[in-house]
Every structure is written in structure tokens, then in C-alpha cells.
Amino acid sequence: xxxxxxxxxxxxxxxxxxxxxxxxxxxxxxxxxxxxxxxxxxxxxxxxxxxxxxxxxxxxxxxxxxxxxxxxxxxxxxxxxxxxxxxxxxxxxxxxxxxxxxxxxxxxxxxxxxxxxxxxxxxxxxxxxxxxxxxxxxxxxxxxxxxxxxxxxxxxxxxxxxxxxxxxxxxxxxxxxxxxxxxxxxxxxxxxxxxxxxxxxxxxxxxxxxxxxxxxxxxxxxxxxxxxxxxxxxxxxxxxxxxxxxxxxxxxxxxxxxxxxxxxxxxxxxxxxxxxxxxxx
Ligand code: NAP
Numbered sequence: 001x002x003x004x005x006x007x008x009x010x011x012x013x014x015x016x017x018x019x020x021x022x023x024x025x026x027x028x029x030x031x032x033x034x035x036x037x038x039x040x041x042x043x044x045x046x047x048x049x050x051x052x053x054x055x056x057x058x059x060x061x062x063x064x065x066x067x068x069x070x071x072x073x074x075x076x077x078x079x080x081x082x083x084x085x086x087x088x089x090x091x092x093x094x095x096x097x098x099x100x101x102x103x104x105x106x107x108x109x110x111x112x113x114x115x116x117x118x119x120x121x122x123x124x125x126x127x128x129x130x131x132x133x134x135x136x137x138x139x140x141x142x143x144x145x146x147x148x149x150x151x152x153x154x155x156x157x158x159x160x161x162x163x164x165x166x167x168x169x170x171x172x173x174x175x176x177x178x179x180x181x182x183x184x185x186x187x188x189x190x191x192x193x194x195x196x197x198x199x200x201x202x203x204x205x206x207x208x209x210x211x212x213x214x215x216x217x218x219x220x221x222x223x224x225x226x227x228x229x230x231x232x233x234x235x236x237x238x239x240x241x242x243x244x245x246x247x248x249x250x251x252x253x254x255x256x257x258x259x260x261x262x263x264x265x266x267x268x269x270x271x272x273x274x275x276x277x278x279x280x281x
Contacts, residue, residue: 001248001249002226002247002248002249002250002251002252002253002254003152003252003253003254004253004254004255004256005148005151005152005225005227005253005254005255005260006256006259007144007148007255007256007259007260007261007262007263007264008259008263010147010148010151010263010264011263011264011266011267014147014267014271015056015059015060015267015270018060018267018270018271018274019059019060019061021274022060022061022062022274023061025274025277025278026061029281031277031280031281032061032062032063032277033061033062033063033092033093033273033274033276033277034062034063034064034065034090034091034092034093034273034277035053035057035062035063035064035065035091035092035093035094035095035119035269035273036064036065036066036067036085036088036091036093036094036095037050037053037054037064037065037066037067037095037096037097038066038067038069038078038081038082038094038095038096038097039066039067039068039069039097040069040070040071040073040078040096040097040100040101040104041069041070041071041100041101042070042071043099046097046098046099049097050066050097052266053095053266053269054066056266056267056269056270057270057273060270062270062273062274063090065091067081069081071101072101073104075103075104075105075108075109078096078100078104078109079108079109079112082094082096082109082112082113083112085117086112086113086114086117089280091117092117092119092273092276092277092280093117093119093269093272093273093276093277094113094114094117094118094119095119095120095269096109096110096113096120110122110123111123111124115137116136116137116276116279116280117276118137119137119140119269119272119273119276120139120140120269120272121135121137121138121139121140121143121173121272122139122168122169126138126139127168127173130173130176130177131176133180136275136279137272137275137276138173138177138268138272139169139170139173140265140266140268140269140272141169141170141174141208141229141261141264141265141268142170142173142174142177143177143264143268143271143272144261144264144265144267144268145170145174145177145206145227145229145261145264146174146177146178146181147264147268148227148255148260148261148264149204149225149227152225152252152253154204154225154253156178156181156182156183156204157181157182157183158182158183158184159183159184159203159204160183160184160186160201160202160203160204161175161178161183161184161185161186161202161203161204161205161206162185162186162187162188162198162199162201162202162204162205162206163175163178163185163186163187163188163206163208164188164189164192164195164199164205164206164207164208164209164215164241165188165189165206165207165208165209165210165229166187166189167208170208170229171187171189171206171208172187174206174208175187178204178206183204186198186201186202195219196218196219199215199219199220200218200219200220200221201221202221202224203221203224203225204224204225204227205219205220205221205224205225205226205227206227206229207226207227207228207229207230207240207241207242208229208230208241209230209241210230210231210232210241211230211232211241212230212232212234212239212240212241213239213240213241213242213243214241214242215228215241215242215243215247216243216246216247217243217246217247217249217250220247220250220251221250222250223250223251223252224250224251224252225251225252225253225254226242226247226251226253226254226255227254227255227260227261228240228241228242228244228254228255228256228257228260228261229241229261230242230257231257231258231261231262238257238258239257240256240257240260242254242257244256244257
């Protein structure tokens, strides 16, 4: 029976450490890390995510501010707002909550954020730094995934890691981080042939697809570490990409949904905001 990798417990422990580090920064440098979130439109899920981020910030002593813009805001107005934040010394982290309305070019918006304040780690400068082993601000979900894997005590070097999903925010960066930790990495996606055989060769299986319950035990090698990134709301309940009950019979470690990757994502955002604040000194 697989052991649970408890993302909530790990997140709690890291947040406690962050709280102490933030207090030290305040005492030694009179500096309070500041995060500004820009929320465009009224997507209910985005509002929930932003509220959670605000709550998490206040819990550890980060000053957070939310700029709410209506869905009709022009791209120019949004870019001007980002420019103002880029030049504001009290703002160390800038996050634009995605998705954006269709008339706004998401790439242009991400590219407008000063890389040193890009706490989501999505700016091409930060992706390039990650790619070349110079990362300062790594994307939050992949960073959280690595911590969850390391929490098992697993030595990543030499293991075969299979990442299912190749998005810019999860699949590609987590594959790059696993490679930097010397795993042998396979990236699978919707065109991968015989996905079950590929997945079942993994010592570490990261599933970031967004197709609830797609991965059953036939995709899992005995004693593998399984990280389920998927979160899809089905009839009001949050569902992962992995059939949890089946997977626990085969895996050595597994993350639950909810309570696995999700809490770590926000925690890594807090950590990135602290890193950005420290780097501003
Ligand atoms: P995405 O941009 O939609 O990417 C999904 C990836 O899955 C794509 O690369 C796609 O392949 C691949 N895929 C789709 N169907 C597949 C199939 N049947 N077999 C194999 N691969 C398949 O999604 P994302 O942003 O990476 O997010 C993935 C999931 O993680 C979502 O459920 C999302 O909600 C969740 N998520 C959770 C957190 C968290 O903090 N818990 C954070 C981020 C994302 P192609 O490239 O070939 O289309």
C-alpha cells in the first residue's frame, strides 16, 4: 500500500520557516516582502485562487495587494499597470492571474513583467535561466512537485522520471528540473504512443494532464513515486488525473488530490516572493 505524500503538512512546515525568515528580513533590513496580484474579469475560480493567495500571504507576513480590473480593460491599460508595478520599490512580486480575457495577449502581458519580479516564473528570461541551470525564480507548481518528491527521501539522480503533459507551466519546467537533478527524463503527451507502457517504466511518474482518473494501475510501475498534478472539478469535487485507489496498490508513494500539489504551489509562490524581496536589497 502506497504511503501518502502529504502536501498540506509539508506546506505548513515550509510556511512556518518562511514566516521566520520574513520576520528576520523585516528586523534586519526593515523590508516587508510585497506581492501584487492583478485579477482581470470575474472568473469565479480565479477569484477563489486569488483569495487563497491573499490569505497565505498574510499568514506568513507578506504584504499583498490585489488590483481588480474589469473584463473590458484594454491590453494597453493592463501593460501600463504592470509598468507602474515594475517601477514600484515596495512591490517585489507581480502575478497576473490567468486566464485573461480573449482580447488580451497573454504572452505580451507575461513578457511585460520585470523578470526579477516574475514570481510565477513564467517570463521567457526565467524559463531560459531554468533551462540553462541559472534559475532564480522557478515556476511554483514544478518547484512544489520537486519538494514533494524529495520529501519521500528519494534520490532523484539516476531514476527514470516520466512526465505526462508538456505545458509551459507544469510539464516542461518540471521535466527540466528533474533533468537538472540528474534523472533520465521522458516527456509524454497526447500524441505519445502506448502511454501506459511508457508510464509504467517510470520510477517517478508526474501526471499533469487535466483528464480526471485517466491513469490507472496499468500505468504505474511497482513501487513508483506518483505525483498527481491534475485538478478537475467534477460534480463539485476536485479530481486528480490518477485513479487513487488503484494506484495506491502499486505505488510506493502518492500525492492525494486535494492536499498534494495544490498547497505546495501557493507555498512556492510565497517562497518566490521572499526570494524576489531579498534580491531587491
Ligand atoms: P494543459 O496546458 O492543458 O496541458 C495538458 C497536457 O496534457 C498537454 O501537454 C497535453 O498534450 C497532455 N494531454 C492531454 N490529454 C492527454 C492524454 N489523453 N494523454 C497524454 N497526454 C495528454 O494543462 P496544465 O496547465 O499543464 O495543467 C494540467 C493539470 O494540472 C490540470 O488539471 C490543471 O488544473 C492542473 N494544475 C494544477 C496545479 C496545482 O497547483 N494543483 C497547477 C497547475 C495545473 P498536448 O500537448 O499534446 O496537447
